[in-house]
Every structure is written in C-alpha cells, then in structure tokens.
Amino acid sequence: MWKWLHPYAKPEASYQLAGKFVPWFSVFAVVCFAVGLVWGLAFAPADYQQGDSFRIIYIHVPSAILSMGAYSSMAVAAFIGLVWQIKQADMYVAAVAPVGAVFTFIALFTGAAWGKPMWGAWWVWDARLTSELILLFLYLGVIALYNAFSDKTMAGRAAGILSLVGVINLPIIHYSVEWWNTLHQGATITKFDKPSIDTDMLWPLLLNIAAFTFFLGAVSLVRFRTELLRREQRRPWVQQLINRHSQARG
C-alpha cells in the first residue's frame, strides 16, 4: 500500500520533492496575502460592536489556527520519526518548530493588542490564553531539545517525544473556551455550526488562513531542505549538488 512512498525516503529524493513544492507554495502565499490582507484591512465592513479594531482578526485568527496546525504536522512527523525512524521526519520537526513558535508568538501578541482596547486588559490568565502560552513553551522546548544534543539521532528522538506528548495541549486549547468559563469568546469559524461571522468578513479571513498555510508550508520546506543539506553535508549527493552549483556559477 505504501510502496509508492518508499523512493522518497531517500534524502536526495525528499530534497528534490520539497524543492518542487516551495515555489508553488510561495506564489500562492503571496497572492492570498495580497488579496486577503487588502480585502480584510481596507474593504471588509467594520464590525457593529468593535468597529475597525476587529480587523486584527485577519492576523490573529490565521496565526492562532496555524500555530496549532503547525504543531499537529510537527507531531505527526515526530510520530513517524519515532516509530519508523525515518530521519527526514526528525528534520521536519526541527524545521517547523521555530516557524510554529513565531506563529504562536504572533497570535499571543496580536491577541494582547486586541485585548487591550476591547477587553481592557493586555493579558488575563484564562484557560485559552494560558494554554496558548503553554504551546509557545512547548515549541521552545522542542527547539531547545533538538539543539541540546550534538548527536542528531538522539536530538530527533528527544524532540520527537516532547512534541508528541505536547499534542495533548491542542484539544485543550481548542475546547478551553467551552470547558471552562473564560474571557476569550468561543469559536467563530472552527466549529461544525455555520460560522458566526458575516460572509463579507468571512471570505478575506479564509483567504488569510490560506495565505498563512501556504506561507507555513513554504518556509518550513525551505528550512527542511537546509536542515537536510546540513546533516547530509558529507554525503556524495550533497557534494555533487555543491559542485554542480559552483560550476554553474563559475
């Protein structure tokens, strides 16, 4: 069943495959960003209650969703890395963690900037905010663990276990606003019901979520390729690649 996947387990093949996706992801990200941000920030109608301040949703929600999306992809990779011991999976974990950490930070920062004018507070220790902060610490832990070992096989295993264990935090973040009473409001779009946001405001939001997704894909694949080259630098295929590039330039 999975035979078709096997050729990609070769480092060179996964390097080439990742390279094919990067330009597409980048183009889609730029287009979605350009349309989504201008539409959301300039043309979408203002909210009846929050006025123009609500527009920060176009950064806050995509980065928050993708902070969890990046974590899920990292955890899946960690799982594959631990069970099947494919080293590229560990490299993906190392590649995506800093990107996810930055998304989490953006979500927390824009959340604080939104909370101050609307709620009246930069920060409240409610369940949603606290669990998202824990997500940031999990990312930082994964990054730190991966860099703490000089033996990268060990590093991948340690970082993988931490990222897998941290998955428990994802449902907690998502359901925190339902399980406990919080200052943060409930889910607007990530629920099975109809989104509780007007269609004119929803489309640019979806575009921005798509933009963040492609951006995450592009940046993590570039980082993945770099990590792959760094760890395989003494292998013949990397040497060949370097020779080809230097010849092309010289």
Add this chain to the structure above:
Amino acid sequence: MNPRRKKRLTIVLAIVLGLGASIGLLLFALQQNIDLFYTPTELVKGKGKQEVKPEVGQRLRIGGLVLPGTVERSQTSLQVSFKLSDAGGGIVTVLYEGILPDLFREGQGIVAQGELVDANTVSAFEVLAKHDEEYMPQEVAEALEGMEHFKPEYTEAQLQGSGH
C-alpha cells in the same frame, strides 16, 4: 509491520495515551480552579455539586451580563454600580470606581475582579468587557435585531434584589 516497529508503536502510543489520561484527570480535578470567574448564579447559589459559596472578603472574579437599567453613575466621581446576571437568574451587584472599557454597555458580558463585600455584592477594582464570537457589519446587526442573542428574563422579586 516488523516486530521492532510494532514495539516502538506500542510504547509511543502508551506514553501518549497514559499522559493524556493523567492530564485529563488532572484538569477534571482542577475544573473549578481553571474557571476564570464565578457566574452570578454560582455566587448566589453556590458552585458545583457541593454548592461551595465564596466567603465574604474573598477576592474573586465575577462574570455576567450587565442588567439593562441598573447602571448608576455618580454625578461627582467615577463611581459606578451595576447589576450582573446570567441564564441561571442569580443577580450580583458590582461597585466600581474608575473608567469602564469602551465595550461596556447594558446587556454586555463583563468580567469584574474584586472583593466580595456581602453575599451578593462585589467591590471591583477591575472591570473587563467580554465580547461574543459574532462579527457583523452595522447594517446586518440592525436588520437582525432580536436574533438569538441571550436575553435574560427576571421576576419582579429578582429585580428588587434578592434578600439572603
């Protein structure tokens, strides 16, 4: 799947499920402490199965909807008082001195932090506004007036203030 992979799979799944279960139990046990605030009903009738009531003098947060028509402002200072309620029908009076957030209005959800001065009065030093997850333009909001927003109903006795 070869036996070594199977073994690793079992170990990994056991770790994740075990930790998941223990954290689940931990959160369940801490349930009441993770809640950010008391609702007016919890304050009046007690919280949880044991109906634990906070003690007078305790510092706490109270969250509910501002009852329309109960906001009283002082003419000479920033002092303001208003009543909070929720779906359960409990009513709590909040006293506050300071500037209220922009979103503060009658019918709005708010969270106040302060000291419980008697069974159903909180003297707050911080009032935060809570908004819901609905976003819509002004025109839509006007056209939809009376949509499924929560509208509390009260008996006369409740509005007169509940004597304990």
